[in-house]
Amino acid sequence: MNSNGAVNRVEEMVQELAADSRLQGLWRNFLTAALADNKEKKQVEQLKDSLSLLFEEIGEQAFTAGLRAMAAKNPSLPVTDLLCTVIQVCGEIRRENEQTINNLRQMLPELATPIIRIWTDMLLVALIGNLDSHWAQNIAERLLDRVSAARAKVVLVDVTGVPMIDTAVGGFLIEMFSAIRFLGTDVILTGIKPEVAHTLVKLGVDFRMVTIARDLEDALRKGIAIVTGEKKKRRQLAWVMTGDKESESGEEIDI
Amino acid sequence: MLHKKVDENLDIDRVFDSPAEDFDVFIRIAREEDIAVARQMAKQLAQEAGFSLADVTKIATAVSELARNIYRYAKQGRIMIKKLLDDREGPYLEIIASDNGPGIAEIDLVMTRGYTTYERSLGIGLSGVKRLMDTFAIYSEVGRGTVVITGKRRRKF
Numbered sequence: 001m002n003s004n005g006a007v008n009r010v011e012e013m014v015q016e017l018a019a020d021s022r023l024q025g026l027w028r029n030f031l032t033a034a035l036a037d038n039k040e041k042k043q044v045e046q047l048k049d050s051l052s053l054l055f056e057e058i059g060e061q062a063f064t065a066g067l068r069a070m071a072a073k074n075p076s077l078p079v080t081d082l083l084c085t086v087i088q089v090c091g092e093i094r095r096e097n098e099q100t101i102n103n104l105r106q107m108l109p110e111l112a113t114p115i116i117r118i119w120t121d122m123l124l125v126a127l128i129g130n131l132d133s134h135w136a137q138n139i140a141e142r143l144l145d146r147v148s149a150a151r152a153k154v155v156l157v158d159v160t161g162v163p164m165i166d167t168a169v170g171g172f173l174i175e176m177f178s179a180i181r182f183l184g185t186d187v188i189l190t191g192i193k194p195e196v197a198h199t200l201v202k203l204g205v206d207f208r209m210v211t212i213a214r215d216l217e218d219a220l221r222k223g224i225a226i227v228t229g230e231k232k233k234r235r236q237l238a239w240v241m242t243g244d245k246e247s248e249s250g251e252e253i254d255i
Numbered sequence: 256m257l258h259k260k261v262d263e264n265l266d267i268d269r270v271f272d273s274p275a276e277d278f279d280v281f282i283r284i285a286r287e288e289d290i291a292v293a294r295q296m297a298k299q300l301a302q303e304a305g306f307s308l309a310d311v312t313k314i315a316t317a318v319s320e321l322a323r324n325i326y327r328y329a330k331q332g333r334i335m336i337k338k339l340l341d342d343r344e345g346p347y348l349e350i351i352a353s354d355n356g357p358g359i360a361e362i363d364l365v366m367t368r369g370y371t372t373y374e375r376s377l378g379i380g381l382s383g384v385k386r387l388m389d390t391f392a393i394y395s396e397v398g399r400g401t402v403v404i405t406g407k408r409r410r411k412f
Contacts (some may be wrong), residue, residue, distance in 0.1 A: 130291050164294065164312055166319040171377045195312040202313065204368060204381035 010035065010072065017066050026054045029068070034238055035080055044085070051089045058152035058216075105134075113139050121153040121230075122223045127137045128161030136172040143176065147185050154223040156214060157179055160191030176208050186211065186226055207236040259408060267400045271353045273335060280336035282322075285356075290322040292398050293334045297350070304338055304346045313387040314407055320380040321352035321403055327373055329356020329400065345409045350388075352403040359395040366393075 010031045018024045033047040054063060071079050077156075118124040125143055147155055162169065177187045186212040194198070200207075212217035275281040280296045282289060295320035301311040318334060325332035329347045332354030359365050366385070372379030383402075385391040388405040395401040 006355070086273075132287055132291065134287075164319065166314050166316045166317070167377045167380045167383060168323055178338050195309040199312050199316045199387065202386045204314070204379045204386075205377065213257070 006016070010164070013070055013074070016069070022206050023057065025055070026050065026057055030054050031070075034078070034085075047085055048092070050088050051085060052093065060111065113142075115143060117150065117152075118156065118220070119224060119227065121151070122156065123147060123150060123154070124153045124158065126158040126161060127182045129161065130164065131169050131172060133172075136176075140172070140176045140179065144179055144183065145181055147183055151184055154186045154188060154226050156188050156190065156213075156216070156219045156223055157210075158191040158219070159189065159196075160193070162191075162196075165192075165200060165205065166176050167203055167205060168209075170203065174207070174209070177207070181209070186223075187224055188213050188219045190214070192213075210231065235247055265394050265402065267353070267396055268355070269312060270351065270353055271333065271400060273333075273351075273353075275335075277350075278335040278337045280334070282334045283315060283331070284322050284334060285323045285331045287326060290319060290326055293322040294319040295343065297334075297336055300336055300338065301348060304348060304409060306407075308349070310407060310410070314350070317384045317405060317407075318350060318386045320352065321405075322386050324380060325352060325354045325356070326332050327376075329354035332356065334367045342390055345367075347406055347408045349406040352405075353400065355400040358401055360397050362372040362393060362395055373392075 009027060013031060014024050014028045017027045028233040030047070033043060036043050036047075056131050058066075067079075067082070071077050107250075113125060113127060116124045122145060123143075125139070127139065131139070143155070157173075158163070159173075165173070173189075175187075180187050189210050190205055190213040192212070211222060213222055257334075258274060280293075280300055282293045282296060284290065284293065289398050294315050298311055298315040301314045312391065318336070322334050325334070332352065335351040336355065337349045337351075339349055366382050368382050370377045381393070384403070384405060388407050390404075390406045394400065394403045
């Protein structure tokens with residue numbers, strides 16, 4: 001057996017590779033698994049496990065340096081097989097990471113865009129970050145649902161947290177605003193930064209369909225004006241219908 | 256400001272195969288996330304080159320538009336950004352968007368405001384890029400791909 005000699009020298013190699021006893025243990029596990037003769041499924045799994053542990057601990061740079069040193073001293077080391085396993089393990093780690101990123105991405109819209117009822121019949125949504133198409137779709141759907149469920153009269157949309165509005169984001173916002181207006185709800189847009197304003201003009205993105213406010217304070221004032229105006233109209237209507245300016249109990253009539 | 260259909264001096268394939276080390280930023284566009292990465296890198300480079308906040312935003316937006324066009328129409332391509340230094344004129348940022356996609360048959364039409372072949376688009380992207388930047392040139396050949404070269408000079412204060 002060619003690799004028997006190498007197996008005997010595992011301990012020697014481990015001493016060379018690491019000083020820390022924990023790292024020595026990791027290298028020992030890895031080398032023993034790597035040099036095992038029978039490559040059964042269980043062995044391969046063991047090799048992968050020990051390898052990913054080692055990766056996590058020392059990082060790929062230290063690992064490649066170690067592997068290079070070992071290969072130079074021990075020609076019997078099955079470098080090709082090891083390399084294949086290493087690539088597989090890397091692939092698995094990458095897939096795991098991608099999965100994690102995907103999961104996080106799905107969580108992000110929920111976390112980052114709360115829809116707040118800020119006043120009677122008024123909702124506030126503060127958009128944050130760069131909006132990609134999935135995220136945009138998610139926000140639009142949730143906002144429309146909420147507007148409809150809450151029978152909101154006004155929605156304040158704050159884009160202070162959006163660093164850049166290109167035609168894709170602009171197009172998404174226009175679509176969302178149009179949809180909200182179809183529900184009979186007014187939109188007040190606020191938080192456009194000067195540099196974004198300049199870019200929007202150059203691009204020719206037009207938000208004229210909605211009211212634009214200087215800042216959140218202004219937006220709130222405009223929103224309250226709309227809500228109160230509507231309430232006044234309802235009261236007038238109630239007065240016309242009952243023919244009585246004030247009800248007998250002295251309470252305001254509302255319909 | 257020129258936009259030509261085919262330029263004899265420009266080889267679309269050669270631009271596409273430009274080596275990465277010639278550029279300060281070299282990003283392959285293949286997924287939607289790459290658009291955000293390209294935008295972020297462009298923004299960083301422009302900031303480091305000392306562009307004003309308004310111009311940084313314009314450059315980032317232009318890169319975003321170009322990257323999105325690549326992703327939408329060609330599926331794959333590159334965004335390459337180079338910082339050119341000129342003692343007299345100040346730094347100049349050159350952005351090259353290159354793909355081996357279907358190409359554009361009617362460049363004049365594409366450069367028209369409001370024209371789009373994509374259902375969820377405003378159709379102002381390419382003409383918008385031209386207006387955001389100082390220089391703009393587009394070369395395209397059906398079946399071979401498209402190259403957009405655009406640049407912005409840092410204004411003196």
